[in-house]
Amino acid sequence: MxxxxxxxxxxxxxxxxxxLPVAFFLLVAAxxxxxxxxxxxxxxxxxxxxxxxxxxxxALMPIERLIEPDRADGVLDQLALHGLADxxxxxxxxxxxxxxxxxxxIAATLPAAVLLGLDQAAxxxxxxxxxxxxxxxxxxxxxxxxVTAGLPRAGSLAGLLLFPLAVPLLIFGSAYASAGGxxxxxxxxxxxxxxxxxxxxxAGAAIRAGRT
Amino acid sequence: MTALxxxxxxxxxxxxxxxxxxLDLSLEAGSALMISGPNGSGKSSLLxxxxxxxxxxxxxxxxxxxxxxxDNHALDRELPLARALGFWTGLAGRGQSLDAxxxxxxxxxxxxxxxxLLSSGQAKRxxxxxxxxSGAPLWLLDEPLNALDRDGADRLAGAIAxxxxxxxxxxxxxxxxxxxxxxxxxLGR
Numbered sequence: 001m002x003x004x005x006x007x008x009x010x011x012x013x014x015x016x017x018x019x020l021p022v023a024f025f026l027l028v029a030a031x032x033x034x035x036x037x038x039x040x041x042x043x044x045x046x047x048x049x050x051x052x053x054x055x056x057x058x059a060l061m062p063i064e065r066l067i068e069p070d071r072a073d074g075v076l077d078q079l080a081l082h083g084l085a086d087x088x089x090x091x092x093x094x095x096x097x098x099x100x101x102x103x104x105x106i107a108a109t110l111p112a113a114v115l116l117g118l119d120q121a122a123x124x125x126x127x128x129x130x131x132x133x134x135x136x137x138x139x140x141x142x143x144x145x146x147v148t149a150g151l152p153r154a155g156s157l158a159g160l161l162l163f164p165l166a167v168p169l170l171i172f173g174s175a176y177a178s179a180g181g182x183x184x185x186x187x188x189x190x191x192x193x194x195x196x197x198x199x200x201x202x203a204g205a206a207i208r209a210g211r212t
Numbered sequence: 213m214t215a216l217x218x219x220x221x222x223x224x225x226x227x228x229x230x231x232x233x234x235l236d237l238s239l240e241a242g243s244a245l246m247i248s249g250p251n252g253s254g255k256s257s258l259l260x261x262x263x264x265x266x267x268x269x270x271x272x273x274x275x276x277x278x279x280x281x282x283d284n285h286a287l288d289r290e291l292p293l294a295r296a297l298g299f300w301t302g303l304a305g306r307g308q309s310l311d312a313x314x315x316x317x318x319x320x321x322x323x324x325x326x327x328x329l330l331s332s333g334q335a336k337r338x339x340x341x342x343x344x345x346s347g348a349p350l351w352l353l354d355e356p357l358n359a360l361d362r363d364g365a366d367r368l369a370g371a372i373a374x375x376x377x378x379x380x381x382x383x384x385x386x387x388x389x390x391x392x393x394x395x396x397x398x399l400g401r
Contacts, residue, residue, distance in 0.1 A: 004302050008288070012288065015290060073284055073286050073287075075286045077282075080264070081263055081280055082304060
């Protein structure tokens with residue numbers, strides 16, 4: 001049953017606008033050289049952090065289509081009637097969301113790194129930090145999508161909620177991406193795991209509380 | 213005989229307002245109960261209580277596995293109707309076959325039509341077809357005649373009769389009389 005749900009959400013993700021966050025990510029990355037100037041050394045130094053900022057803003061894009069359409073159409077109600085716990089639904093949505101968001105974003109890091117003039121070592125660190133961090137971002141996005149589903153101006157509210165909660169991921173993710181160090185990577189992984197563990201329960205509770 | 217649905221002293225509040233309290237009802241196999249009452253008297257909320265989607269303020273609700281047809285069709289708009297319904301029959305994994313249910317509701321010709329192009333009456337038929345395929349002993353129908361034409365209403369009556377004959381029970385909320393024999397419960401009096 002969970003597999004069916006993941007497959008459905010994946011199909012909808014790729015049929016819909018899976019490329020949109022990626023395009024946004026590349027666009028933000030392309031804006032940085034304009035803002036900072038053509039100083040290659042400076043760009044290479046701020047590049048990893050810039051890519052993390054771009055990833056964070058890209059994670060915000062799909063939030064409105066993660067939970068709200070299914071709530072409004074009654075899909076969440078029918079899933080509950082078919083015996084699926086709201087937590088299981090949320091977990092399936094997190095997996096499906098990461099699959100349609102994480103790999104594409106990681107692939108888009110390659111052209112983005114060229115735009116910022118990152119060397120190979122820095123690119124490798126950015127890739128590892130995003131691979132470790134994007135599951136946490138996906139979990140956070142689904143959690144916030146569930147909390148804000150059905151609210152007016154949910155999109156802006158989601159931004160206000162997402163960015164503060166993503167700060168720990170941002171700190172350790174971009175710390176590892178910029179300077180390396182196993183400590184930062186382990187802390188980032190711990191935060192991503194923690195978010196992934198909490199999010200299904202928080203999102204499930206939010207879905208339940210949102211029923212009228 | 214064990215009841216498929218039993219309410220004991222159930223009270224429900226919505227937005228701080230008491231919709232009903234001290235409500236007792238029970239539905240045995242083969243029985244059908246129609247809830248009527250003015251707009252806002254809690255008909256739909258009662259169905260959602262029975263479905264386990266809402267929780268009673270007081271009292272106890274005990275229900276068998278239920279299938280719900282309400283105004284939200286819960287079908288993926290971009291998919292052809294047969295595939296959109298197939299997602300749900302894939303989850304249910306028992307009950308009548310999808311083909312039989314689509315034939316029963318007169319939907320066979322629409323199998324390849326995307327859900328977003330369906331009329332509201334056709335979408336209503338689709339939600340009833342999903343209830344038929346669910347295999348759930350308890351059917352919860354919210355305003356089942358809304359948007360249905362004469363043919364649709366006849367098909368619905370046939371499906372309900374078959375379900376009752378097979379030992380199922382039906383709880384429906386409607387502000388217009390439903391075809392067939394129903395026990396009546398009026399809310400908001």
